[in-house]
Amino acid sequence: MITLAMDIGGTKFTVGLFEEEKMIRRECRTTDREGGRVWMTRELGLLIGEWSRETHIDRCGIGFGGPVFFGQQRVVQSTHAGGWGDFDLPAFIKDATGVQPIMDNDANAGALGEALYGAGRGHLPLFYMTLSTGIGGGLVLADGSVYRGADSYAGEIGHLTVRPDGPLCLCGAYGCLERMCCGLWLEQDHGTSAKELMKDAAFVRDYVVDLARGLKAAIMLLNPSRIVVGGGISKAGDLLFVPLREELRRQITSWSRAGIDLVPAILGDDSVLYGALSLAKSVSR
Numbered sequence: 001m002i003t004l005a006m007d008i009g010g011t012k013f014t015v016g017l018f019e020e021e022k023m024i025r026r027e028c029r030t031t032d033r034e035g036g037r038v039w040m041t042r043e044l045g046l047l048i049g050e051w052s053r054e055t056h057i058d059r060c061g062i063g064f065g066g067p068v069f070f071g072q073q074r075v076v077q078s079t080h081a082g083g084w085g086d087f088d089l090p091a092f093i094k095d096a097t098g099v100q101p102i103m104d105n106d107a108n109a110g111a112l113g114e115a116l117y118g119a120g121r122g123h124l125p126l127f128y129m130t131l132s133t134g135i136g137g138g139l140v141l142a143d144g145s146v147y148r149g150a151d152s153y154a155g156e157i158g159h160l161t162v163r164p165d166g167p168l169c170l171c172g173a174y175g176c177l178e179r180m181c182c183g184l185w186l187e188q189d190h191g192t193s194a195k196e197l198m199k200d201a202a203f204v205r206d207y208v209v210d211l212a213r214g215l216k217a218a219i220m221l222l223n224p225s226r227i228v229v230g231g232g233i234s235k236a237g238d239l240l241f242v243p244l245r246e247e248l249r250r251q252i253t254s255w256s257r258a259g260i261d262l263v264p265a266i267l268g269d270d271s272v273l274y275g276a277l278s279l280a281k282s283v284s285r
Helices: 036-054 089-097 106-117 177-181 183-190 201-222 232-236 238-251 268-284
Strands: 002-008 012-019 022-030 059-064 102-105 126-131 135-140 226-230 262-264
Touching: 002 036, 002 089, 002 106, 002 268, 012 036, 012 268, 022 036, 022 268, 036 089, 059 089, 059 106, 059 268, 089 102, 102 106, 102 268, 106 126, 106 135, 106 226, 106 268, 126 201, 126 232, 126 268, 135 177, 135 201, 177 183, 177 201, 201 226, 201 238, 232 238, 238 262
Parallel strands: 002 059, 059 102, 126 226, 226 262
Antiparallel strands: 002 012, 012 022, 126 135
């Protein structure tokens, strides 16, 4: 069984092929934000068309970098690239492959990938946070299902307010976790990449205060067995995770005995691809 898996993000998009659960092909390209949906769908169409001619595709899963109406299988929007509002991405992919895909937002897909194949195995319920161009979250319950809420909006940790007097976020609110801590805004605010900023211990000590405020909300509200953090910024490793764990322990309410098990994703850049594989498998059984 061949599965086409896609991770469509604000900085890059990645496409992979799985034979059963083994990845046999993978390609990653930088996203042209100015080109928006028109550029992305053209690039996807060309790449998927080439792969489809060479390999028969049996099923397809998509992780999209923005809110998704899961029940209707439609993109709500992308806050990082234009033209995606209410777009029927699965129909576009079906035209290119002949296969009806299943789509979720990338944080939910990343949560599934890490829960079933990565750092979350044996640690459910699991909360997953992607810390990258933007910030999103996904909750995998003890039975292995994703909790999406009433309207597919559960897990949007990036738009919790962590600093009420903070700067304006792309969502229109002020002081969101994403506005304070995501890669897009770190680079714009500080004039250098998040990767470089994470090497500065003094910067990181200040940075983790806001990041811990968001994760504290997840711990106090959801009490997950484990929190897994993925996305590009998580690659800083101990430079980020050691001070972040310390800050979380400082912030968590003193009477709470909730566990603070916080680890980096172990699937690296492929958490969402493995989650897309899991989504595709779930509808082909």
